[in-house]
Amino acid sequence: MEELSIVDSIAGILAVDKGNRVIDKAVFPKDPVKIAEKIARIEAGSLVEEAEQLIQRLRKHCKRFIFESEAVAANARKTLKVKVKVSKPSEAGEYVRSNLGDIAAAIGFVEKPGDVFSVMREVSTILTKLRVKAAASKRDQIVIQMINSIDELDKIMNLLAGRMREWYGLHFPEMSRLIDSHDTYAKLVTELGLRENFNLEALERLGIAGEKARRLVEVAGSSLGGMLNEGDMAALQSLSHLYMEASRLRCHFVDRMETLMEEVSPNLKAVTGATLGARLIALAGGLERLSRFPASTVQVLGAEKALFRSLKTGTRPPKHGIIFQHHLIHKAPRWQRGKISRVLAAKAAIAARIDAFTGSYIGEKLKADLEKRISEIGEKYKTPPKRPQRFKGSGRGKGGKS
Amino acid sequence: MSRHRVVSHERIEGVFWVTQPDGTKKLATINLALGRSVYGEKILQFKGREYRLWDPYRSKLAAAIHRGLDSVPLWRGEKVLYLGAASGTTASHISDIIGLEGRIYCVEFSQRVMRELMGHVAAYRPNIIPILADARKPEDYRMTVERVDLIYCDIAQPEQAKILADNSDIFLKDGGWIMLAIKASSIDATKAPSEIFRREIATLENRGFLGLRQISLEPYDKAHLMVVAQYRRRSREE
Ligand SMILES: C[S@@+](CC[C@H](N)C(=O)[O-])C[C@H]1O[C@@H](n2cnc3c(N)ncnc32)[C@H](O)[C@@H]1O
Numbered sequence: 001m002e003e004l005s006i007v008d009s010i011a012g013i014l015a016v017d018k019g020n021r022v023i024d025k026a027v028f029p030k031d032p033v034k035i036a037e038k039i040a041r042i043e044a045g046s047l048v049e050e051a052e053q054l055i056q057r058l059r060k061h062c063k064r065f066i067f068e069s070e071a072v073a074a075n076a077r078k079t080l081k082v083k084v085k086v087s088k089p090s091e092a093g094e095y096v097r098s099n100l101g102d103i104a105a106a107i108g109f110v111e112k113p114g115d116v117f118s119v120m121r122e123v124s125t126i127l128t129k130l131r132v133k134a135a136a137s138k139r140d141q142i143v144i145q146m147i148n149s150i151d152e153l154d155k156i157m158n159l160l161a162g163r164m165r166e167w168y169g170l171h172f173p174e175m176s177r178l179i180d181s182h183d184t185y186a187k188l189v190t191e192l193g194l195r196e197n198f199n200l201e202a203l204e205r206l207g208i209a210g211e212k213a214r215r216l217v218e219v220a221g222s223s224l225g226g227m228l229n230e231g232d233m234a235a236l237q238s239l240s241h242l243y244m245e246a247s248r249l250r251c252h253f254v255d256r257m258e259t260l261m262e263e264v265s266p267n268l269k270a271v272t273g274a275t276l277g278a279r280l281i282a283l284a285g286g287l288e289r290l291s292r293f294p295a296s297t298v299q300v301l302g303a304e305k306a307l308f309r310s311l312k313t314g315t316r317p318p319k320h321g322i323i324f325q326h327h328l329i330h331k332a333p334r335w336q337r338g339k340i341s342r343v344l345a346a347k348a349a350i351a352a353r354i355d356a357f358t359g360s361y362i363g364e365k366l367k368a369d370l371e372k373r374i375s376e377i378g379e380k381y382k383t384p385p386k387r388p389q390r391f392k393g394s395g396r397g398k399g400g401k402s
Numbered sequence: 403m404s405r406h407r408v409v410s411h412e413r414i415e416g417v418f419w420v421t422q423p424d425g426t427k428k429l430a431t432i433n434l435a436l437g438r439s440v441y442g443e444k445i446l447q448f449k450g451r452e453y454r455l456w457d458p459y460r461s462k463l464a465a466a467i468h469r470g471l472d473s474v475p476l477w478r479g480e481k482v483l484y485l486g487a488a489s490g491t492t493a494s495h496i497s498d499i500i501g502l503e504g505r506i507y508c509v510e511f512s513q514r515v516m517r518e519l520m521g522h523v524a525a526y527r528p529n530i531i532p533i534l535a536d537a538r539k540p541e542d543y544r545m546t547v548e549r550v551d552l553i554y555c556d557i558a559q560p561e562q563a564k565i566l567a568d569n570s571d572i573f574l575k576d577g578g579w580i581m582l583a584i585k586a587s588s589i590d591a592t593k594a595p596s597e598i599f600r601r602e603i604a605t606l607e608n609r610g611f612l613g614l615r616q617i618s619l620e621p622y623d624k625a626h627l628m629v630v631a632q633y634r635r636r637s638r639e640e
Contacts, residue, residue, distance in 0.1 A: 360521035
């Protein structure tokens with residue numbers, strides 16, 4: 001024989017001659033998971049055992065083998081030292097794809113020709129799930145970098161804001177009490193500078209109007225602060241500008257985090273929101289690790305410091321970790337919070353498992369369940385527990401149990 | 403009893419016109435996944451059958467039918483390769499039309515939308531085969547796709563026509579059909595649509611596609627065109 005085509009298919013590896021006859025074959029085991037694994041390896045360019053066996057058997061009779069994949073052909077040439085040719089697609093490949101059902105039945109892979117397609121669907125689904133998972137599990141590391149950046153930006157912004165208020169306070173000390181928001185404060189310093197520039201139009205341009213604006217102008221006029229020369233003011237303005245840039249960057253990251261979490265962990269996002277979910281992933285060190293934690297661990301993630309302190313000093317162990325940041329807990333009365341955080345942790349743990357392992361989306365249902373459970377807790381524990389003796393003493397013991 | 407009236411489309415088997423109570427006409431297909439809506443489209447019952455409305459603003463294939471594409475190369479039992487299936491809006495209606503004897507291989511390379519396609523659509527439709535892959539590398543999925551009757555392509559990529567032709571050489575039968583949604587602006591934002599359409603169509607003609615028909619999708623989709631053509635396999639010696 002001059003040439004034989006080596007055609008890889010869902011049913012196994014086939015050797016096909018010029019007249020489109022299947023002259024030999026190495027059939028795959030009929031296990032979709034194993035087939036998926038083989039196909040993934042073929043796609044990555046390897047020569048699977050079946051192909052190797054087949055070629056070894058036929059090499060005496062055949063001068064050259066035709067492949068549909070360059071990488072597989074190159075591998076066959078290297079490891080088996082046979083002559084190869086690449087044809088994308090090959091005529092034999094076309095023949096196999098056109099008659100897949102019949103061929104699969106003829107080589108004993110399935111009983112009825114039609115059956116091969118349900119195997120094919122199963123294998124495709126497994127492969128696709130694996131790939132979706134692999135793609136997501138890499139991106140969880142980006143989630144971690146991004147959420148850590150957000151937290152660090154917070155720290156930087158706090159430092160910058162403190163310095164900015166103190167410095168500008170030399171010139172206009174009364175403003176700090178009037179303007180709580182660091183963002184607004186930085187905007188006023190950057191855009192207006194010296195307090196003599198504070199007037200109603202200018203303030204309105206910056207989005208401050210009404211009573212607040214009138215107060216500012218009035219106080220600016222009668223301020224007890226000292227003068228700043230232009231150079232000093234410009235230096236301070238560079239600092240306030242830097243604050244604004246950091247703030248903008250933070251907003252941008254928070255925005256991106258929404259999309260990123262939608263990709264990486266949509267179920268967890270539905271339960272906890274994007275940032276809290278990201279913090280849980282970061283604390284665990286990755287989505288897959290988070291998905292292995294029991295709910296009780298998820299509940300105290302982020303409370304490690306307090307946990308150590310309690311171990312050392314014997315004070316009450318912490319009831320909740322970072323999960324306590326969830327808005328549903330903040331809305332609830334104090335005595336319900338422990339119970340809610342337990343339910344929340346349980347749902348978050350389920351969500352993380354689905355995201356890490358199956359890739360399906362049931363976020364809406366998880367969220368609805370969670371809200372239902374929380375309203376049940378609200379009903380059942382409407383009033384604060386009436387056991388005043390609980391609050392006596394060191395605060396240890398059963399009182400803290402939720 | 404129903405407030406709707408449903409009649410078959412004049413030319414396309416498996417596609418229906420629904421006249422709504424307010425007199426407006428909408429396209430619909432018979433729902434293969436009972437009770438499940440895919441993208442928020444309305445489900446309605448008529449004479450013991452469940453139909454899903456097919457929104458031309460969400461699906462370019464529906465838009466093309468509204469714009470007068472009256473012979474769609476789609477029928478029961480057909481095998482379809484769909485490039486750029488996204489979350490399955492259009493693919494789900496094709497799945498309705500081809501029925502359980504048909505198969506639709508859905509290639510999509512964004513893992514995010516693939517999750518949706520798998521979880522919300524493929525899970526309930528045994529004729530959908532999800533494939534996470536890049537349509538530019540058809541050899542990657544040569545083992546999980548069979549010879550097909552139609553390739554539907556909507557990937558919003560430069561060189562769409564070339565990608566479609568490469569896939570056709572591997573998977574499309576001689577005499578099979580293609581449908582290509584060309585979005586002018588995403589191919590090259592600086593050129594006028596007409597020139598882009600011309601270039602993509604020239605590629606198709608060079609690669610063995612005959613009887614090209616073009617349908618503008620305005621007003622449902624801006625600067626979009628649906629191209630339908632038939633494939634002639636060239637002999638291998640060429
Ligand atoms: C305009 S959307 C398709 C909408 C869909 N046809 C429908 O009507 O429901 C384009 C899709 O093609 C996908 N896509 C783009 N390039 C691709 C490629 N090279 N391979 C596979 N999918 C691709 C995108 O991820 C996107 O989901």
